Structures are given as structure tokens and as C-alpha cells.
Amino acid sequence: MAPTAGDRRLSLLELTALVVGSMIGSGIFALPGAFGNTTGVYGALLAWLIAGTGMLMLAFVFQSLSRLKPELDTGIYAYAKAGFGDYAGLLSAVGYWLGCCLADVACLILIKATLGQYFPALGDGTTVIAILSASLLLWGFHFLILRGIKEAALINTIATVAKLVPLAVFVVFLFIGFRADVFALNLWGFEPPAASTLWQQTRGTLLLTVFVFVGIEGASVYSRYARRREDVGIATVAGFLGVLCLLVMVTILSYGVLLRPDLAALATPSMAGVMEAIAGRWGALFISIGLLVSVLGNYLSWSLLAAEVLHSAALNDAMPRALARENKAGVPDAALWLTNGVIQAFLLVSWFADYAFTLALKMTSAMTLVPYLLVAAYQLKLSLAGEGGHARMRWIAGIATAYAAAMLLSGGSRYLLLSSLLYVPGSILFWVWQRQRGIAFRPLELLVLVVLCTMAVMALVGMGSGWLRL
Template identity: 40%
Template sequence: MTGKKIGVGALTALVLSSMLGAGVFSLPQNMAAVSGSEALVIGWSITGIGILFLATAMLYLSRLRPDLDGGIFTYAEDGFGKTIGFLSAWGYWLCAVIANVSYLVVVFSALSFFTDSPGHVVFGDGNTWQSMLGASILLWIIHALITRGVQTAASINLLATLGKLVPLVLFIVVGIMHFDYRQFSFDFSGSQLHLPVWSQVKQTMLITLWVFIGVEGAVVVSGRAKNKNDIGKATLFAVISALIVYLLVTILSLGIIPRETLATMKNPSMGGLLVAMIGPYGYWIIVGGIILSVSGAYLSWTIMAAEIPFIAAKRGAFPKVIARQNQADAPIGSLWMTNISVQLCLIAIAFFHLDYSTLLIIASEMVLVPYLLVGLFLAKISYQMRSYRPLLIGIGATLYGIWLLYASGLEHLMMSLTLYAPGLLVFLYAGWQHRQHYQLRTVDKVIIFAIIFSGVAISLSKL
């Protein structure tokens, strides 16, 4: 055990890097495809307020319950029982795995600009066998790096985060110079989409949530922080910084070229926009930024993906083998489980040719319940303590979580149950392993039965 801890700078970089991943470079096209300027502004306003409630909730929880390392999982378990805690950990872990796969897909999709031509596809949309091979090599390089210790990986991530900000700042500066308000305000309500503004707003929700997934980064690795007070500071600073970047990127984009043109752009669409503004070298700059961005975000997400099952295994919710550490203090059992899962997903991507948008929807859906439980837990303990300011924050974060579930739609929510169902087999096996201090209550059994039954029913209905 090295005993090395993560400082406030590395914690901030971990949160910022996990949010500013590959998604920001595809954000102009993703948003233009589903909303006009009016819905975009409303969508970001709702998300900005909601995500600040969520970040502030995590700040309060890190101070009110500094004994709960791991955040997302331990808040759910301590507040609502072992079964709910496991579901939160499993959903979050799956989100992290799928997020990592999506990062690898988008980086090789970007590289296809240099390798592909009509009739000659090498990397395609990041879902060819060549892409899978390249992504697999990158996957195991990162794996080897993290086995040297989480603190070492976090320090390298700090450098990657600073590097990725360069192309983003360049895009924003050039975008301000080329911004045309008449272009931005043309068809302000998005009437060409033939959807009411409110429906457009709902469709932006999973996209805006997707680019903020990672807000919990400092909370997840709280057990490795030098100072628990740094957790809340790192989270809020990173969220505000990311929100400013996202607002500028999307608003400026709609003021550069027509929305319908932007909506059909190949991702990463930020590259096409920069080419339109400064010429062919623009795409080179964005691809370089994506490589740095994905490297940093992938590193951050692998750390977080390995940390949650590791903490859950130490508390009896995952099998004992997942709690193993190596001499560098890295969660080696959880790391192997995570990266083998990513490798299997990459193989499936190559066979079924899933694209980035599909992965975005699945990953965003899996994190909705864990985020809702954060707000509910703060509201619960604040009410018990009669502490009313944190209670208001908890209620605000809870309402945002409920809104996200509504906006995502019943179909997507039910789809996520099929992914929760197999995880419960892992949970039951872990319960058997830790049976000397682990018992399921009746309500736990009802929850398990309901999710497994729903998952099986949904799967059979799609056959």
C-alpha cells in the first residue's frame, strides 16, 4: 500500500476531464439535430440549474458524511439499504463501462478523416474491426498505467486536462469572431424540426446530461483525497467551468452555420466547424484535441469505474475478488473486471456496428437512478438533522433527477431494467459469500424479483 493521496488540483482535473471528454467535440451536431436555438437555451438553463443542485448536494454530503467513501454507492446503501446501494453501484459501473467504450469509438471515428475515402473504409464510425483493434491496444495501455497506482494516473490526467483545453479555447475564441446573431436567431423556435419547443427541450436532456456525467468524480475517489474539504471545491469549480464551455460551444455553433447543415455534419462536428472558420488545419487541431481529451477522460473514467465496485466489494455488495488490490494500491480485481467488460463491448460493437449515439443513450440512462439517489439521500439526512439549507438543495437535486427520468421516457427507463437484471445475480452471489453479516430483507427480495421479472419480460417482448 503506497498511502499516496490525491490533491485538489488532481481532483479538479479528474472531474473536469471526465466531463470534458469526447462528447464536447460532437456536441454542436448532437444538439442541432434535436433542437433549435430557443430549446437549446432552455435545455441548458434547466441542466445548468439541475447540475449545480447535484454538485452542491455532493458538496454538502462530503461535509455532512465524510465517513462515506465512494459517494454514489455508499450514499445509496447508507440511505436506502444494501439492495438499492448495489443497484446504484451496478448502474453507475455500467454507465462508466459504456462511457469508456464510447470514448474509444469516437476517437477512431475522428481518425477516419485521415484514413477513409469513398469505397475505402478503415475506421468508419469507429465500429470496424480495425477500430476495435486500435481501441483494444489503447485500452490495455491505460490498464497497465492504472495498475501503477491511482495517484500516478491522476497526476498524468492533470496534464492531459490542461492539454485538451487548448483546442477548446481556440474554438471558442475563433467562434466568437465568426458568430452571427442573425444566423443564431434564424428559425429561433426550430419550426423546421416540426416539434413543439418543449419536445425539443426534452430531447436535449440526455445529451446535456451525458456531457456532465463525471460530475461525481471527486466524490467517487473521496477515500483517496488528501483533504475531504477539497472534494466539494473541486466538484463545483469543475462543473461551473464545464458549463461555461458547453454553453459557448453550442451557442456559438448555431451562429456560425445553419442549424440544418450543422445537424447533418459528421462527428466530431467541432472539427467541421473549425475547418469552415480557419481552413483544413482546423480538423487536425480538433483530432489532436480529441486524442488528448479521450486519453484524459478515459483515464478518469477507468479510475472511477474501478473504484465503485472496489468499494462495494469491501462492503459486501460485490464478490470478494473485486476487492483485491496490488502493491501500488490499485483496485486490481475491479480494474480487470472493468476492462474485460470494455473489451467484450468493443468486440460486440465491431459485430453489431453500434454507433456513438446509441452508446450515449444507454450510458446516460444507467446513471439516472444513481444521481436521483444522491438528492434523495441529502434530503433524507438533512430532514433528520433539521438542517434546512441542505434540505432545499437535496429537494432541488431530487426534482432534477425526477425530471431526467421523465424526459428520458418510459421506453428508455424500461430498457435499463434489462441491464440491471443480470447484475442482481452478482449481488446474490456476493450476499452468499458475505452471508455471515449479510441478510436480505423482504423489501430487498421484492425489489430483486420485480427488476428481474421486468427485465425478462422486456427482453422477451422484443424477440
């Protein structure tokens, strides 16, 4: 018997857990080494200042839109479509959905890389045995989610609470092991100290910061399940602020434990290496266990979000209507099957990538920035038209829009070209479908499609000639 709508309603705590659970996952455990490889304390602080400000503005945008447009209850996809048309909605849905799939791939690789430190056959998470075991895990979660959204959300809430415990313990040990002399040597990151190189160092970490913030829209995507509409905005902002504080402490305090070159040399997950330097081998094992709990919960969050976005797009005729199908438990099972099929394909491709985890991490950021940009631009459009509330909202939406655009460009041409390879197939199918329905592309939409196809051709040529590598 299918559950009623009331049975499937999510509380403020569960919505907040979806935000926190989506944001805290594989990325936070790699931050000490990832930042140490690129910058010192000053560069890290500047990166978090830029990222924190930009993403806070985006959190306010989601909060504002949940209040202004309560009828748009499918979140990130619906806002793009309402603001800029069907094709923009399609790009938002495809970008966000594939970003979720890539985030799940990053989770699976990191789980196997962590276990690989204790079981050599798993290696760095991309060996044959690792990919096979990750595939078993993938389909195990698939059948768990098919049991029901409410049940999966409850498990996610429990996992979110469980993952915060080892992170809190790690922060306490960071304070215990903090050394002011080591921290002082890490201020500039590279010798000789120079303000002129600070932006270059900061730029190298910005795409990483985007990845750890991806998931901020978790409550918005699931707004149709919320008991109270106003809880969506509260969960988004509260979840973001809590996670931001945790991310900054994990990154900055680690500079007081090991010198920057030593942080950069740590194996993934680098948080385990920092903990081992403070507490010994048991500390690394403790963090590894915490990581497994955290990433498993994060994986579940991303699976829920990916299927929901695809399902929502199908309900609004941006995707084949068959993807809107739900099973008896109210789960969008057709969307879930397609999602996990794509994740399985990405897992197989990761076998050929030089740095699979980093590639999945940065590609997730690149794919989700387009939906973020469209959402922020929609709020800006409403504000300029006088529909977005007070004048302050114009500034908030403007900053959020500029931030998303700047982050998209700062990642470099490599990730933009690789992203086009993922956008083009869905775009072409959508174009064919629109023609069958007698709906023509507008000139601007056709221009965007041509640009994406051109970029995809450049990417294929680059991969064939060797100058663009996975």
C-alpha cells in the same frame, strides 16, 4: 514497495482535474451536431437551464455530504447504502460502474471515428479494424493504470490542461465566425416557429446534457485519497461551474456559424465541422487532434472511477471480496481487470449497434442517473430528518432528486428496458449471495428485483421481435 497513504494523497488541483477530466471528453465534441439535430437556440438554452440547475443542485449535494458524512469516503456507492440499505448500494455501484464502462466505450468509438475521417479503414469507429485497434488501446491503458493511482491521476491532470487549450481556441474562433443573421434563423430550430414544440425539442436533448455532466462526482469517488476532506466539495462545485460555462458557449455560439440543418448533417465529431466552416480544413484537423488528447484523458478518468467504485463496493461486502484486492502500487487490480473485461465485451457488442456512439452515450446517462437519484434522495432524507443543515438544503436536495428522477424518465422506455438487462445479472448474484450469508431481502427490495426482472424479460422479447433495437 507499496506507497504510503501520504504518497497517494490528491491535491485540490488534482481533485478538480478529476472532475473536469471526467466531464470533458467525448460528449462536448459532439454537441453542435447533436443539438442541431434536435432543437434550435431557444430549446438549447432551455435544456441547459434545466440541466445546469439540476446538476448544480447535485453538485451542492455532493459538497454537503462530503462535509456531513466524512466517514463515508467511498462516495456515490457509500451514500446510497447508508441511506437505503445494501441492495440500493449494490444498484448504485453496479449502475455507476457500468455507466463508467459505457462511457469508456463511447470514448474509444469516438477516437476511432475521428481517425476514420483520415483513415477510411476505421470507418465510424465500429469496423473490425477499429475495434481491434480500440482493444489494443484499452489494454495499453490498463497496464498504465496498474502502475499506480497517483501516477495515473498526474497524467490525467496534464491531459485535462492539454484538452482545455483546443477548446479555448475553438470558443475564440466561434466569436470570430459568429454571424447574427444565421443565429436569428436558428432561434426556433424548426419551421414554422412554435412555442408548443419547444418542450419536445428540449426533451430530445436532455439525456445528452446528462452525459456531458457525468463525472461531476469524480472528486467524491476519490475522497479517500484527498489531502483535505473539504477539498472534495470545492473541487466538485468549481469543476462543474467551469465546465457548464464551456458547454453552453460551445453549443449556443455554434448556432451563429451554420444553419441548424447543416449542424445536424455534420459528421462526428461535429465540432470539427464547425471549426472547418470558420477556418478551413486545418481547423478540422486542429480540433481532431484536440479531441484525441481530450478523449484519451477522459478515458483514463473513467477507467480510474470505474475500478475505484467496484473496489469500494467489494470493501463494503456488496461485491465479492476478491474485487477488493490491491497490487503493490495500491491499485485495485482485480476490479480493474473485471472492468476492462466488460469494456472489451461492450466494444464487441457495439459492432452490432446501429448508432454505437449515440447508444453508448445515452446508455451511460441512463445507468448513472440511478446512482445520482439515490445520492440526492439520501441528502433529502437527512435534511428532512434535521441532519442536513439549514432549511435551504432541503430545497436543494429536493430539486436534485426531482431532476434525477425526471431525467431518468425523459429518456424513454428504450433506455430503461436496456438498463434493466445490465442491472439484473448483478442483482440476482447479489440476492443469491445474501441468501448464502443468511440475509433476507426486505419486501421493498424484493419488489424492485421483480420489477427489474420483468423489465429485462420485456427487453429480451422486444429485441427478439425487433421492436427494441440496439
